[in-house]
Amino acid sequence: MSAELRSNFLRTQIEKDLAEGRVSELVTRFPPEPNGFLHIGHAKSITVNFGLAAQFGGRCHLRFDDTNPEKESQEFIDSIQEDVRWLGFEWSGEVRYASAYFDQLYEWALYLIEQGLAYVCDLSPTEARDYRGTLTEPGKNSPYRDRTKEENHSLFLRMRDGEFADGERVLRAKIDMASPNINLRDPILYRIRHASHHQTGDRWPIYPTYDYAHGQEDAIEGVTHSICTLEFEDHRPLYDWFITHLPVPHVPRQIEFARLNTSYTITSKRKLKQLVDEGIVAGWDDPRMPTIAGLRRRGYPAPAIRHFCEEVGTSRSDSVVDVAMLESAVRDQLNKTAPRAMCVMSPVKVVLSNLSNRLQLSVPNHPSDASFGQRDLSMGVELFIDRDDFREEANKHYKRLVLGKRVRLRGSVVIEAESCDKDEKGNVVTIYARCVTLEAGVDPEDGIKPKGVIHWVCAAQAVPAVVRRYDRLFRIPEPGRSENIIDEINPESLSIVEAAMIEPALRDAEPEQVFQFEREGYFVADRFDHTKEQPVFNLIIGLRDTWSDTHG
Numbered sequence: 001m002s003a004e005l006r007s008n009f010l011r012t013q014i015e016k017d018l019a020e021g022r023v024s025e026l027v028t029r030f031p032p033e034p035n036g037f038l039h040i041g042h043a044k045s046i047t048v049n050f051g052l053a054a055q056f057g058g059r060c061h062l063r064f065d066d067t068n069p070e071k072e073s074q075e076f077i078d079s080i081q082e083d084v085r086w087l088g089f090e091w092s093g094e095v096r097y098a099s100a101y102f103d104q105l106y107e108w109a110l111y112l113i114e115q116g117l118a119y120v121c122d123l124s125p126t127e128a129r130d131y132r133g134t135l136t137e138p139g140k141n142s143p144y145r146d147r148t149k150e151e152n153h154s155l156f157l158r159m160r161d162g163e164f165a166d167g168e169r170v171l172r173a174k175i176d177m178a179s180p181n182i183n184l185r186d187p188i189l190y191r192i193r194h195a196s197h198h199q200t201g202d203r204w205p206i207y208p209t210y211d212y213a214h215g216q217e218d219a220i221e222g223v224t225h226s227i228c229t230l231e232f233e234d235h236r237p238l239y240d241w242f243i244t245h246l247p248v249p250h251v252p253r254q255i256e257f258a259r260l261n262t263s264y265t266i267t268s269k270r271k272l273k274q275l276v277d278e279g280i281v282a283g284w285d286d287p288r289m290p291t292i293a294g295l296r297r298r299g300y301p302a303p304a305i306r307h308f309c310e311e312v313g314t315s316r317s318d319s320v321v322d323v324a325m326l327e328s329a330v331r332d333q334l335n336k337t338a339p340r341a342m343c344v345m346s347p348v349k350v351v352l353s354n355l356s357n358r359l360q361l362s363v364p365n366h367p368s369d370a371s372f373g374q375r376d377l378s379m380g381v382e383l384f385i386d387r388d389d390f391r392e393e394a395n396k397h398y399k400r401l402v403l404g405k406r407v408r409l410r411g412s413v414v415i416e417a418e419s420c421d422k423d424e425k426g427n428v429v430t431i432y433a434r435c436v437t438l439e440a441g442v443d444p445e446d447g448i449k450p451k452g453v454i455h456w457v458c459a460a461q462a463v464p465a466v467v468r469r470y471d472r473l474f475r476i477p478e479p480g481r482s483e484n485i486i487d488e489i490n491p492e493s494l495s496i497v498e499a500a501m502i503e504p505a506l507r508d509a510e511p512e513q514v515f516q517f518e519r520e521g522y523f524v525a526d527r528f529d530h531t532k533e534q535p536v537f538n539l540i541i542g543l544r545d546t547w548s549d550t551h552g
């Protein structure tokens with residue numbers, strides 16, 4: 001772990017616990033529910049939990065919090081493991097499952113019944129809501145609260161044996177219906193759900209609630225610091241109540257921190273699922289999605305995501321982080337790691353009148369890092385340049401190719417435009433130019449310097465490629481406040497360039513290989529669709545943050 005790690009209240013607390021001998025080894029866990037793909041908010045939780053374990057020489061478990069079988073699936077279990085590894089972390093030991101502890105949790109529920117601390121309640125969900133009271137009014141005791149231990153025991157066994165229908169009865173802790181903390185008003189421990197589970201099959205018709213299961217799972221695993229987000233702060237007294245009243249082998253401790261929220265982003269799993277189900281995006285790993293799989297496919301490097309999660313800090317107050325910070329972390333990382341290459345998005349042909357032989361050029365792959373080496377490019381009589389890089393006439397602010405004016409071709413010679421052909425609609429179809437110099441990198445002898453540098457590809461060798469230009473998925477900074485997220489979608493979040501022209505070597509790019517296309521931005525060979533026969537590149541991010549210029 002690098003020295004750039006800042007102190008924060010979690011690190012301070014852990015240092016103290018280790019120094020005072022309250023714990024001898026830090027054990028954390030990342031506990032996703034396998035009911036969706038991980039997103040950027042989970043990346044924060046992952047870097048916190050795995051990062052702390054790494055920093056303090058401890059362990060971090062990956063535990064699937066699989067207590068809600070209806071919404072969970074193997075697809076999500078697989079994607080979550082892949083995403084955690086891709087982010088650069090490895091869990092300690094085997095993958096763990098809350099469901100592996102169902103027997104123990106059940107035993108402990110019987111123990112609570114035995115202690116007179118749990119009872120079977122027959123109130124319907126609506127009745128239970130009435131009995132619960134409100135923030136300002138205490139709740140009322142359930143009429144089933146004073147059942148005998150024997151009766152509770154036998155009813156719970158019958159629940160376990162599948163005798164009752166879903167929702168007919170629940171097992172509740174007997175705590176305090178007048179507590180100012182609603183979580184302590186006889187919370188539910190078990191619900192009846194006749195549902196097949198991806199791990200336990202049809203063994204259980206009852207499932208424990210998150211509140212009952214989570215702390216006990218931590219205790220079983222020897223987790224020392226159960227780090228979760230702030231919405232669980234009010235649940236902490238309940239977490240501690242179970243740990244105090246059950247014969248658990250270890251006392252874990254819950255600590256909360258503020259969730260990561262980024263602007264222009266939705267992280268509600270339900271709303272992300274809606275985008276997938278309604279076909280607004282191409283899937284959970286669509287490069288516009290804030291999912292880890294989406295960010296990966298978009299070409300965001302894992303170190304940049306980790307760096308961003310560290311940069312935003314860990315605190316106890318909720319805030320929204322500007323997504324431009326994440327984009328900037330990506331840009332900074334890629335500026336250092338991406339070799340340069342050339343791609344012409346909107347090709348127009350240039351014919352060089354005075355070039356007799358092909359030029360063989362050696363072009364640096366990185367402007368400031370010689371370790372990237374050089375690549376050979378060859379330039380013939382015909383080139384492609386970008387349509388936007390040529391005008392018949394222009395004022396002095398236009399530093400590209402203009403009739404009668406000069407420009408340097410990146411890594412090559414200086415040319416001067418002489419004339420152009422247009423089609424019947426007035427579009428330029430061919431530009432005729434001459435080479436002012438015939439040697440790369442030298443200045444013209446007559447002292448008239450080129451105005452700028454543009455990129456190009458040799459027409460004889462250029463390879464057509466599909467380029468998917470992605471932009472932010474939402475056009476407003478805080479999407480998802482209303483139910484109508486579809487109206488908040490940026491209509492320009494994807495535009496497809498069907499036939500951009502790339503340098504020949506880019507055809508051999510490996511899927512997920514990243515480049516800076518000079519003057520265009522950072523691009524990645526699509527993880528799934530890119531092939532030699534049909535190259536496909538995704539725009540990762542532009543060279544500069546232009547969002548406010550274009551959408552302001």
Ligand code: ATP
Nearest residue numbers: 031032033041042044045228229259260261267269
């Ligand atoms: P839900 O429980 O509603 O399905 P969730 O976002 O809490 O959604 P989990 O799978 O329970 O999803 O999350 C796993 C872990 O990631 C939890 O510890 C949770 O607190 C943490 N987490 C989720 N979203 C964020 C976020 N935006 N910032 C930081 N941590 C998060």
Ligand code: MG
Nearest residue numbers: 031032033065
């Ligand atoms: Mg959760």
